[in-house]
Amino acid sequence: MKQVGVRRRDCKTDKEPSTARLATNVPTYEVTFHTGASAPRTEGHYVTNTAGCVAQPTIFDLPANMPPDVPPDGQSLPFFFDATEEGPGAIPTYETTTPCDEKGAKIQKNVAHMDEFKAEEAIFLQILLSLHYNAQLLTPCACGKDSRLRKVACTECLQAELLCPQCWLIKHRTMPTHWAMIWNAKEQFFEKHDFCRVLKKTSIDLSHYGDRCPQADLARTFTLVERNSIHATAISFCRCTTPEGKRGFPEFQQLLRAGIFPGSVKEPKTGYTLGLLEFYHEQRNQGKGSTYNFVLVLQRMADPFFAGSVPDIYVNFLAVTRFHQHLDIIMRRGHAHGLDVPLPGEANHPYPNRPIGFLGVLCAACPERGMNMPLVVQEKSYLRHLHSQHRTLDGNFKANRFFKRDDGSDTALTDGNMYFPNQMEFEKIAKEYVVAEEDKEVPCKAHIGSIRHQGLVKYGTTAVSGVIACACDHAVVGSFVNMLKGEAFVLGTLAQRENLRHTNTPPHGPESPTPTVFSYDSWRSFVVNQLKRAITLFPEEEWLHRLLAAVEGQIPADHINGHGTDCQSFWQAVYFACRGHFHGETAEMLWAFLNPLGSSTRQMTDAARHDIINFVMDAWNMWKVLRQAELLAAERLDALRLFELHMAVVEDLSRQHATEVIHETTKVLTIENTLAAMVAEEREKMRRKAGHGDRPPMVEWIHDGMSIERQQFFLIALLASHREHPLQDTWETITKLRNSLNLDLKKFRERQREIYPRLQLSGLDVDEPELTAIQLPSYRMKHGQRGANDEDSELREAEIKLRCSEANSGILAVRAASLALSAVKKARDLDYQGQAGITRSQWNLQKAELMKAFEITMYNRARAALVHLGHMEKDDEEPYPPMDHRDTR
Structure with missing residues (x-):
């Protein structure tokens, strides 16, 4: 099996880490954060899972005979052992990787505290009062x-000097909406006046850059x-003569x-x-x-004590704001530049599948043929969610409209060109369509019955009970x-x-x-009569009809x-394939934004209500479209992190229940595959030799010895962790493992x-079985006990093959343990809810760290055995x- 090493930069510095192999060959990607507050920071993340990687199991409900590639779990701090020794040796310092902050460096904002203001209250009052005098x-x-x-002073110009009336008018001839504060010599205060009342015969002059037209009439x-x-x-x-000979351009x-x-x-x-x-x-x-409230604010800003003396602009303001917004959208959408007219030399207008005159904004992220993706896409059926469109329907009863006295002369400026349909078409459908009997009965008896009951009582007296979006x-x-x-x-x-x-006009x-x-x-x-209604x-x-016949649906x-x-x-x-985590509730997000508007639009005419809701x-x-790139990029990173966490959980559960499910063998060169092939080969040799047909294969004895070694090392790790953090659960697990061992x-x-x-058999202490020497060929060769017969050579070759497979599996196990530890660290904040959450989070972290250290130990133990067997040199x-x-960083 090919060993693949992965190297990545340290999270804290730019120096290259050790050139030794990483315990994982999972592909990675790099993300660079540019916060503006500090230098750019680059992070590496895992992106996919590789077949064959494994995660740690729990330390509970362990099988009696643990295979060497199925590590038990622990719940205490990890310990790293020198695998070149048969028993626990010197314990080097355990090193951990400090994870980078995923959200980047947080900038602490300075907030003015109330006590700072209170301390300077007298100064604030003094300066504010001084502004009323000059x-x-x-x-x-x-x-x-x-x-x-x-x-004459100006309250709109910052740090402006006091001027005489003539100079003030000259300075403000292009700023006539600034209020003039004129000194009232009789009453001894600054009095608020409009621009035209600073001097007699003053007016706002048009078309001459603020200067008065020589031909102008009286203001x-x-x-x-x-x-x-x-x-x-x-x-x-x-009133200057125009090229057409008229006396001035139209006033508007x-x-x-x-x-x-x-x-x-x-x-x-x-x-x-x-x-x-x-x-x-x-x-x-x-x-x-x-x-209405906006106009009241404007009136009170003109005169806060006698707002009734200020001109009432409410009715005119309603019409002007609607029309101005309509013009603004026409300009923003490009229709003022002939967007619906084909370009020179082309048959279609720039957006051929858009309705003529459409003024709305459509989603830029939803896949649309010919817009943000090719017209024809050849994709596997199981990847169809990548180019599918997801739509949600929902009703809202707060964006309603009361009955109003309306002569019908008002028409919507956006009628049929934005989000509401053409009003005449809607009224015709609402008047002529007869609801089918099967649409009146809800098949789901437990459902709220929106078709039969919703809106009839509470909103029965409204002209429009709400909207469907x-x-x-x-x-x-x-x-x-x-x-x-x-x-x-x-x-x-x-x-x-x-x-x-x-998006389908023409289709x-x-x-x-x-x-x-x-x-x-x-x-x-x-969905029962969806197509029938459309027809x-x-x-x-x-x-x-074709689209609705092919659509899928969900609740x-x-x-x-x-x-x-x-x-x-x-x-x-969740029971449908290729939905791409589509939960179907996005229409609900609109209502938090639309509902506050309903309190004012319900008092409008139908045409004005349509326009305002459209705008x-x-x-x-x-706003949604402008933020989509940023949000989708962030969601992609969150999805990748969630994938790492989910894969660690799935692999962990799979390992926990590995003995409950019969798995088919794969082509991956695992220790089980190697053992099965060697057992079959040995049985074939024994079959050919007389008198050896019933003897158990010796390769199984070697495999059992390696499995016992694995249990011993894990017991030693648990005992060391129990001495640091005594827990009843840990001790019960140790007792259980010792009995099994x-x-x-x-x-x-007995087989030995x-x-x-x-x-001579090594010493055995039933109270501490983890200290018993396992006299495999690697142990005997290390201590100079190996014989020279053919049987010893066969056992040595068999252990070399099994140790190589153990080392290969160990690399995968270290990689999986590293991923699991990374996922646990990223999920720590989610568990910080009360003392119980903190304890649970620390417990999970300790287990993940223990398993990572244990898998590294077992890999090094397999390598040390290969050195003793003469398969490789110590420094190779x-x-x-x-x-x-x-x-493993």
Whole structure:
């Protein structure tokens, strides 16, 4: 068996470790962390498991006769023995590998403590009060003009000096939304004024970089809204002759060019800065606050005591923010640049499978033919989860809408172009579709019965009782459909169709199908007539019929607990192949984000509600997509670490129950394979010789001796650990092993008398059987007792073959023990819950360290035996170099 050595860098330094072989040949990968707070840090991780590697068993319920490659487990600190000696020798210092911090160096943030603030309270008060006065007040202005005194301040400009009115206006001609604090000489305080009230006949001038147009008319009153409040100001439009001969460009265009979004097209009297609209959109997307409260805040910032005297912009602000967000999405999605028009020389537009005019954001991580993967994929069926699409369906009854007096004139700006379907199509389906009788009865009697009961009582008086969402397994929304009186299946089918339509318009060809899995809490009932409903609703959309006929389904992992036994047996995700850990609950993640918005959208018209939900959930989709690369990379690393831990657990359980399951032999050159081949060969030789047909094979006697040696070394390790940390369980295990060892030694020594009738047996103490010498050929050769007959030569050759197999298996065992120790160290934090968790974690760590040290000891013991047998020299590095803990880093 070829020995493969793996070398990796030390976690703490950049120096190369020892050139000795590592106890594992598991492939590794390196990850470099760039935290910005320190130098980059590189870590190595195991990525796969290699066939034949083994993990440690427990020290409980040990078989009476342990094979040499099945190590028992322990629960105390490990001890490393010098394997060149027959018994316990000098114990060198045990070295451990300090694991690197997986999350990188943590930066301690400095937080201002309240006691620090309280200690400087007087200073804070003094400086804050001083801001209401200025030492430059009523002193000559820097402009040098006679009788011009400093008496106007600005609260928006940081560290601004006091100026005369004329200089203040010049400085702020392009910043007219800054509030002027003018000194009131009569009342002796700074009084808050708008830009146009600093001097008479002052106005906001457009189209001349802040200067007044020579042809301008008299300024007219105008309400300008900025983030710092609502300004009742005056504005002057440019009246210069245009190339078309008109007297000035339209007023709304002049406002837009100045960065002010007009409140109307014809004779606008209200305007909103673009910065305010962007701020409001971000605040609504994140905070879900109502527009009414936002406007109240703006009014109180203008005048906190008489907010009623500030212009009321609420109704106009609702319309402007909707339209501005609509325009913003058109620009962000590229439709303002002709995205739906084919490129020169091409027949199709840039995204041929997207609906014309679609404004939504789709998941960038979900596999889509022709977008992020080839159109045709040749893949094994058992790997289909790598290019499958996973979709979840779920209903929400908090994003509802009350009955409103609506004349029907308002239409959604995003009607059918984002996540809600076309309103006329929806109303037609909701009005004409007749629910089938089989859809009214839930097959799963233990289920909550959402189709029959949900929403009828609590939300029966609402115009819209909620929404059904269809999302991918990365929690990116694909479609919303209104619910009228509960979670009807027809609405779920409509949600499916809308989601699939976004990536199948026109549909993909039959040569590039995409496996699709749907998850729905009512899936067992929903799937019965899924295809039939789709054919009834959309008879001409054959692409949809083909997709739904081939989809797979499941019930979400959390909802499955509310179903009956049949559902849990047939529709639980863990019972399906190639699901890629798809738990089916990602639609639930949307509701934590959408529910706070429902308190305001339920009071809107249907059109406005559709637009606002589309806009807000589009922001959710965008944030999800922007973070996908980082999150998926982190999840990949977590999955690899979890794989290491799971493999260690699986191998550990397999080893514990190895005697309960009959395993077929493999082609791996293990000690069992070697023993079986040698026994068969020896029996064939004995069959040919008269009088030897019934004699047990001598190779089995050698194998039994090696197995006894293994038990002895493990007993010595347990005894040493028990002296350091006495435990009742450990002592009971020692007693059990000693009883088993005495029985094995009795059989071994009886067989030894037959093989070496003139050899004096070594001393045996039944109270300490672990100290009894096992007189195998390697022991005799070490002590100069080997004979010169042919039988001794055969025994020597037999032990060499078995020792080579033991060394090969020992390398695999050390590798598995190293992986298990690494996994236990990584999982330590998960067990730190109370004293019991800490004790359990320390116990597991001690067992893993003991098993690693024990496997290294047994490998070196096999190598030492080969040296005594003359198979290799003591200083040889090939084929079995000496091993210590440093080689396993």
